[in-house]
Amino acid sequence: MDASVLAAMARWPNVPAVYGWLGLDRRGNWRLRDETVQHPGLRDFLGRNYACDAAGRYFVQNGPQRVYVALEYTPWVLRFEHGALIRHDRQAFAPPTAALIDDCGSLLVLAADGIGLVDDRDLPAMLDRLCDDRGRPLADADIESALEGDSRGCRLALGGRSLAVDTIARDTVAARFGFEPRPQPDADH
Known part of the structure; x- marks a missing residue:
């Protein structure tokens, strides 16, 4: 994960998680509210900060906020x-x-x-x-x-x-x- 993301997590540890905004389709495209993410920098950020919690839920850590990812099929x-x-x-x-x-x-x-x-x-x-x-x-x-x-x-x-x-x-x-x-x-x- 990006150093800036880790620092934000330490500074604001209790930011509520977000559900239903971010998805990953069968071709590996990030989807934000059903729109394909086109910006290369944003796609790279999402990929660098993509992880999985202990419950098997994949997410992107966006600063102090965890944004859970709806998977069209598999996590990869x-x-x-x-x-x-x-x-x-x-x-x-x-x-x-x-x-x-x-x-x-x-x-x-x-x-x-x-x-x-x-x-x-x-x-x-x-x-x-x-x-x-x-x-x-x-x-x-x-x-x-x-x-x-x-x-x-x-x-x-x-x-x-x-x-x-x-x-x-x-x-x-x-x-x-x-x-x-x-x-x-x-x-x-």
């Missing part, structure tokens, strides 16, 4: 650039440990950073990295089967690793990976 949105995954905040994603395809055909990647959705614009390049357990590229029919929920024998070659690809129901992702897509105030506030 990933782009595939130069053979590596980059988070929506333009930082490198940690080395991947697992890959999943949801029941809508979206590709998710798990790492120490948490769970991330691969931006749909990069899905074709990622599908080219699907292979069998011997590292051979999958036939189109096998890729189609994986996208439809049958990922048996399917692996993802990524970051020098070969990750087994599992399937998951989209509506179970948040609970399984411990994040709250629609943060709400605590009951005592």
Whole structure:
């Protein structure tokens, strides 16, 4: 986090949190009251000050005020650039440990950073990295089967690793990976 943000938190520790103003869409765009944030400096600030609390609620620390983020899907949105995954905040994603395809055909990647959705614009390049357990590229029919929920024998070659690809129901992702897509105030506030 920015030093100025940390200083403001120390100076004004009891500023109420904000809910319902800030969102993150499936392509990693910040949305402020349903408008895409266009200003590069503001996007960078939001990315640098993005974090998660103990309850799995993601937020941006804006000076002394915590602004909770409504997630359209996962807390991280990933782009595939130069053979590596980059988070929506333009930082490198940690080395991947697992890959999943949801029941809508979206590709998710798990790492120490948490769970991330691969931006749909990069899905074709990622599908080219699907292979069998011997590292051979999958036939189109096998890729189609994986996208439809049958990922048996399917692996993802990524970051020098070969990750087994599992399937998951989209509506179970948040609970399984411990994040709250629609943060709400605590009951005592």
